[in-house]
Amino acid sequence: MWSPEQPRFRFIFLALLCLMTFGSYWCSDIPGALQHRFETPPWNLTQNAFNWLYNIYSFINIVIVLFGGYFIDIFGLRIGAILFCLSIGIGQLIVSVGASLQNYWVLFAGRAVFSIGGESLAVAQNTYCSKWFGGRELALSFGITLSFARIGSFVNLNLTPVLANNQGLAFAVWFGTITCAVSLSSTVLTAISDRIRDRKLSDKRNSVNDIEKPKVPFSPKDIIHFPLSLWLIYLICVFYYIGVFILISMVGSNYFYYKFNIATPTRILSIPYIMSAAMAPFCGFAVDRVGKKPLWLTLTSAVIVGAYAVLIYGPEILGEGDKVPIISMVMIGLSYSLCASSLWPCVPLLVDSDRVGTAYGVMNSIQNAGLALAGLGAGHISNSCLGGRTIEDVTVPTSLKISCSTRPLYLLWFMGLLGFAFCVFLFIVDAARGGTLSKKSGQQQTKVDIKETASSSETQPLLDSEPDRS
Numbered sequence: 001m002w003s004p005e006q007p008r009f010r011f012i013f014l015a016l017l018c019l020m021t022f023g024s025y026w027c028s029d030i031p032g033a034l035q036h037r038f039e040t041p042p043w044n045l046t047q048n049a050f051n052w053l054y055n056i057y058s059f060i061n062i063v064i065v066l067f068g069g070y071f072i073d074i075f076g077l078r079i080g081a082i083l084f085c086l087s088i089g090i091g092q093l094i095v096s097v098g099a100s101l102q103n104y105w106v107l108f109a110g111r112a113v114f115s116i117g118g119e120s121l122a123v124a125q126n127t128y129c130s131k132w133f134g135g136r137e138l139a140l141s142f143g144i145t146l147s148f149a150r151i152g153s154f155v156n157l158n159l160t161p162v163l164a165n166n167q168g169l170a171f172a173v174w175f176g177t178i179t180c181a182v183s184l185s186s187t188v189l190t191a192i193s194d195r196i197r198d199r200k201l202s203d204k205r206n207s208v209n210d211i212e213k214p215k216v217p218f219s220p221k222d223i224i225h226f227p228l229s230l231w232l233i234y235l236i237c238v239f240y241y242i243g244v245f246i247l248i249s250m251v252g253s254n255y256f257y258y259k260f261n262i263a264t265p266t267r268i269l270s271i272p273y274i275m276s277a278a279m280a281p282f283c284g285f286a287v288d289r290v291g292k293k294p295l296w297l298t299l300t301s302a303v304i305v306g307a308y309a310v311l312i313y314g315p316e317i318l319g320e321g322d323k324v325p326i327i328s329m330v331m332i333g334l335s336y337s338l339c340a341s342s343l344w345p346c347v348p349l350l351v352d353s354d355r356v357g358t359a360y361g362v363m364n365s366i367q368n369a370g371l372a373l374a375g376l377g378a379g380h381i382s383n384s385c386l387g388g389r390t391i392e393d394v395t396v397p398t399s400l401k402i403s404c405s406t407r408p409l410y411l412l413w414f415m416g417l418l419g420f421a422f423c424v425f426l427f428i429v430d431a432a433r434g435g436t437l438s439k440k441s442g443q444q445q446t447k448v449d450i451k452e453t454a455s456s457s458e459t460q461p462l463l464d465s466e467p468d469r470s
Helices: 007-020 022-028 047-075 077-101 104-133 138-167 169-205 220-224 228-259 265-269 271-290 293-318 323-349 353-386 398-432 447-452
Strands: none
Touching (some): 007 104, 007 138, 007 169, 022 077, 022 138, 047 077, 047 104, 047 353, 077 104, 104 138, 104 169, 104 323, 104 353, 138 265, 138 271, 138 323, 220 353, 228 271, 228 323, 228 353, 265 271, 271 323, 293 323, 323 353, 353 398
C-alpha cells in the first residue's frame, strides 16, 4: 500500500527539496562569476559598488530572515516557501532587466528584491528537512540538499562566464531567471507533497499534528532563552562562513588573478562547491552514524585556518604557480563538506519543533550580519589600499594590486581563528551538558521527532530496508 513514509515517496520529496533552492544558489553568485566584466567597460564598477551587490543581500537578510522564520512557525511552512521563492524569481527578473539596460541601480534594486526571499527560502528548506528526515537521516538530508545547492553554484561559476563570453552578459543573467522558474515549480510540488503527507498521517492518528501550526504564541523571549549551545552554533556559523563565502564571492578572484596570474580564477574558486557537491551526502551519512558533531566542527575550523595559512604564506614555499590556490581551495572544500553536514542539523536538536523556523531564521540573520560587515570590511581594506582607484585602473602598479588583494585575507583568517575558538568552547559545553550533539542519530531525536513518533513509527529509513534496532 502506498504511504508517504515509504522511502520512494521520501526520495521524490528530497529531490524536489533540492530543486527548491537551486535557482537561488545559482543566481546569488552570478555577480561573482562575472566580476571582471562588471569592473570593465561598459560597467566600470568600483570594488565597493560591486561588493554592494552582495552586501545588500546580507544587510536585508539581517532583519528579513528573522521574519521569514517567524512567518514559517506562525502562518505555515508551505505558503511561506512559495512566497519566498516567488520573491527570488521576481528579484532575478529585475536583475535581468537591469543587465539588459546596463543600469547599475536597476540591477541593485533587483538584488534587493531577490534578497527578501533568498535566506528565508533556505530556512524553509531546513525546516522541511527537520520535519521529514529528523532523527536517523537528518545530517544525510542536509548533506544531499547542500550537495545539490553547490552543484548549482559550481555550474554557475563555470557556465555563466562562458555564456557571457559567447552570448553577452545580459544573456548569462537571463539564464539564471530560468533556474528560478524551475525552483518555483519545485516549491509548489514540495508544498503539495507535504500536504499529502500531513493528511495521510492525520488520518492514521485522527488528529492534526503539524509543525506549521504551533500552539504556543511566539514571543521574543523564545529567542533570548535559546540554549548556550545554540548561540555557540550561531557564532561558529557566522565566523566559518565568512571565511568561505567572502573569499569565493569577493576576495579570491582578484587575489588569484593578480598574485598567481590565473586568467579564470572562478574555476579554482569553484573547487569547494564541486567538492561539497560530491562529498556532502557521504559526510552527512557519516555524521548520522558516528555522531560527534562538535568534534567534526572543531576539525573543520582547524582545516580552514590552515587553508588560509597556505594561501597567504604558501607562495614563499611553493612558488607563484597554481599549486597554492588549488591546495588551499581543496582544503576549504574538504572542510566545507563536513562542516555543513555537522552544523545545520544541530539546530532541531536544541529547540522545540514549533520554533525550528525561528531558530533557523536567527541563525541566518546572524550569518548575514557577519557576511555584510565582513564584506564591507574587506572592501574598505582593498579600497583604502588602492586610494579610491579601481583595481582595474592601468595606473595602479601590479605590485600594489597584489598587495591590496592580499590584505583582506588577513581579516578572513582572523575570522577563522575566532570560529575555531568557539568550536572548542562548544565541544566543552556539549560534553558538560550530556553530549546531546555528540550522540549518533539513532540515539537521539529532534524535537520534531518527539512530537511525531507515535504517528510515524512506521517510517522506513532511506538507506536501510530494516528497522532501526539501535
